[in-house]
Amino acid sequence: MKTIGLIGGMSWESSAVYYQQLNEGVESRLGGLSSARTVLTSVDFAEVTALQQQERWDEVAQILATAAQGVERAGADFLLLCTTAFHRVAEQVEQAIDIPLLHLADVVADACQEHRLESVGLLGTSFTMSRSFFTDRIATHGLQVHVPADEHHETINRIIYDELVHGKVSDTSRREVVEIIEQLWDAGAGGVILGCTELELLVRQADVEIPVLGCTTLHVKAALDRALSDAPLEVAPN
Known part of the structure; x- marks a missing residue:
């Protein structure tokens, strides 16, 4: 089994879900007392969020790059950003x-293609929905990506930051998000990507009629496939 490197803390609720699902997945696949080989480092969510809000991305990159180097030195074979x-x-x-990074957008795009989707909706933080870094990467796989109308961004952001990152799950908020998903469906989305780990705590497949693609669930599955495979890992050229 290869060792999975994790950079967490964004938020710690998200990191806990990754850790739990990775270990449950290994136990399910291998049985017995098997658990995942992981190296986890956790950054300060308040610090990196403040830098994000100030658009100080070079400093964010330095913090996460330093964390990644520590994970690599600790023996990780590949890396996930949680x-x-x-x-x-x-x-x-x-x-x-010098180890591979398993990019979330590539994992999600592969899953969309497995579902034979050509057009998908994306829910996430206001930042993720309003910027193109994630949707553009998905689009390179030949997919059309819809995001909610601007007036819904603050609603989703509030639910994530004021409730879900603190472990609060509200039926009222679930109904609000489901309504937004239904609007994406009306706009032509054949499925919806939950582009924030915390949203998977709120919305389940049973809540909506279109396919729900949870980023964390898909990221974990791809990580387990890689960790338990005998195939050698390929590192992208720097």
Whole structure:
């Protein structure tokens, strides 16, 4: 089994879901007392969020790159960023290490294609929905990506930051998000990407009629496939 490197803390609720699902997945696949080989480092969410809000991306990249180097030195064979929004600096992080980075957008795009989807909706933080770094990467796989109308961005952001990152799950907020998903469906989305780990705590497949693609669930599955495969890992050229 290969060792999975994780950069977490964005938020710690998100990191806990990654850690739990990775270990549940290994136990399910291998049985017995098997658990995942992981190296996890956790950054200060308040610090990197403040830098994000000030558009100080070089500093964010440096923090995450340093964290990634520590994970690599600790023995990780490949790396996951346990976040969507901070994939904004994924390329800088990847250039700082000599192990592969399993990019979330590529994993999600592969899953969309497996579902034979040509058009998908994306929910996430306001930052993820309003910037193109994530949607553009998905689009390189031949997919059309819809995001909610601007007036819904603050609603989703509030639910994520004021509720879900603190472990609060509200039926009222679930209904609000489901209504936004239905609007994306009306706009032509054949499925919806939950582009924030915390949203997977709120919305389940049973809540909506179109396919729900949870980024964390897909990222974990791809990581387990890689960790338990005998195939050698390929590192992208820096």
